[in-house]
Amino acid sequence: MKQNIISVEHYTPILIVGTGISGLAVAYYLSKNHMKYMIITKKNAPKQSNSFLSAANTRVPSENEINDIINLTIDKCGADRPVIETLYRNSGIIIDFFEELGIPYEKTSFGIMPECLIKSHGGKKLINSLLQRIEQPMCNKILIHLEKSDHGVIALFYDTQSDQFIRIYTNYLVLATGGYAGQFSYNDNSPGSTGEAHILAKKIGARLKGMSTVMCHPWSIYNGRQILLGGVVSMSQGKIVDKEGVQLLKDDHISDAIACDDYHEMIDEILKFQLDCIKQKKDMYLDLSHADENLLNEKFKKYGSSPNIVKNKRIKITPTMHYSSGGIEINANAEVINLNRVFVTGEAQFNGDLGMGRIPGQAFASGIVFGKLIADKITNEGVFSTQYQPSFKDPPETMRLYSKENNDFPIEEFQKKLSALMMDLTACHSSVVPLLFHKKKLQESQNIILRRARGWGKRYEDILTLFFGYFVAMEIIEDLEGKNQNI
């Protein structure tokens, strides 16, 4: 490693990486506790996150529902009992959080969400409010390497704007870096959801679990970039047709559930049906020919969709990757198993490895509850010391991909192949032989990247995303191999 490339060094007692609901909630409670911290994002504005795109429908079970919700999340989603117990036994924090922020909320079928004229804008309201109450986040800094020491962690960032490497030593690291659904070719996520921190945490001793568990959402428009909420989908009365208007979905049971906006228990069956249509190269449309036009326009307005998506009384739909549920294993304090002083919150945590991996509204609930628990634990038990090793033990391999001169390595071509493969891996539950084959191919491609792809600025960021994408794909394969062995 060329030491002179690292041009800035900092110390902070607590470092939060990520400015979604999870990172901002930790920052909010640390600010309330008068603690010093630094909060960083790789994007050029702190609002660029999945949390900002979200409706922020937040699960808050009533006192007598808590046990059932805990058991359901363990049985159907494969959640870890101590973690999920901590989440729901502390879910009273959520109401206090909304009230402290002065955000009016409405009750939903499973919790609460910010009151908004457009239903899908709840996340924006929460994030905007939190950003006014915390330290100014530092932007454009990608976490590219971690190293553990006795008293904390050294984190290396690349600043895409100033073209500098920045090393930050911290006593407590909080990873709030979200999931990795952004690595799939069809996804509705913010582009930052690419999973680098999962891989970096593993390299310093964390365990990853359930990485093949991802949630594919059945109703998306604009080639996967935006999901349609159930209130709009129900206007089709569950009629899904092809280009010629021929009925594709023939199961009345499923159609009825879609019509009543009560299909969540049947998502697996709906996705299986959609996958068959895709295999047969049939485009799918929601048929709105019988829907009342005024009511439809009213729904579009309420749920924040444009009426322009309706063509010939139909909306073209595709399934899309909505969130990832695999992640970094933590204990009930959200501290990484095997790694003291490193916390993980939000979608980067391991949520579950069965079915959809978590239940609706869990993401925001978890970000808020663990935000408070992490901040309080560090505040009450924190031991701070500025002594740290002046240099990395090993040169980070991510720095080998950096060069002041951009070359013409075809990053986009490799990225397209990788993101399509990731869709295939999770859709088909491949057998052992193709998995081994894919693994070998992934390793070969990754070696090519290490040998040949070079750049700086935005291009370096793209190379890093691709490089880490191969690791994420490899983790998905290893998880699938484990599942195959247990069959």
Ligand SMILES: Cc1cc2nc3c(=O)[nH]c(=O)nc-3n(C[C@H](O)[C@H](O)[C@H](O)COP(=O)(O)OP(=O)(O)OC[C@H]3O[C@@H](n4cnc5c(N)ncnc54)[C@H](O)[C@@H]3O)c2cc1C
């Ligand atoms: C359209 C949509 C609607 C949704 N609706 C709901 C809902 O109603 N209710 C619900 O509970 N959930 C919902 N979800 C899911 C929920 O939004 C996410 O699971 C949740 O917001 C994740 O929050 P987070 O803070 O963990 O991560 P994110 O909000 O994804 O934020 C991650 C942050 O980490 C930063 N980051 C990532 N990697 C690095 C790196 N290497 N270096 C530096 N910074 C990095 C990113 O830039 C970003 O700031 C929805 C998701 C989508 C996409």
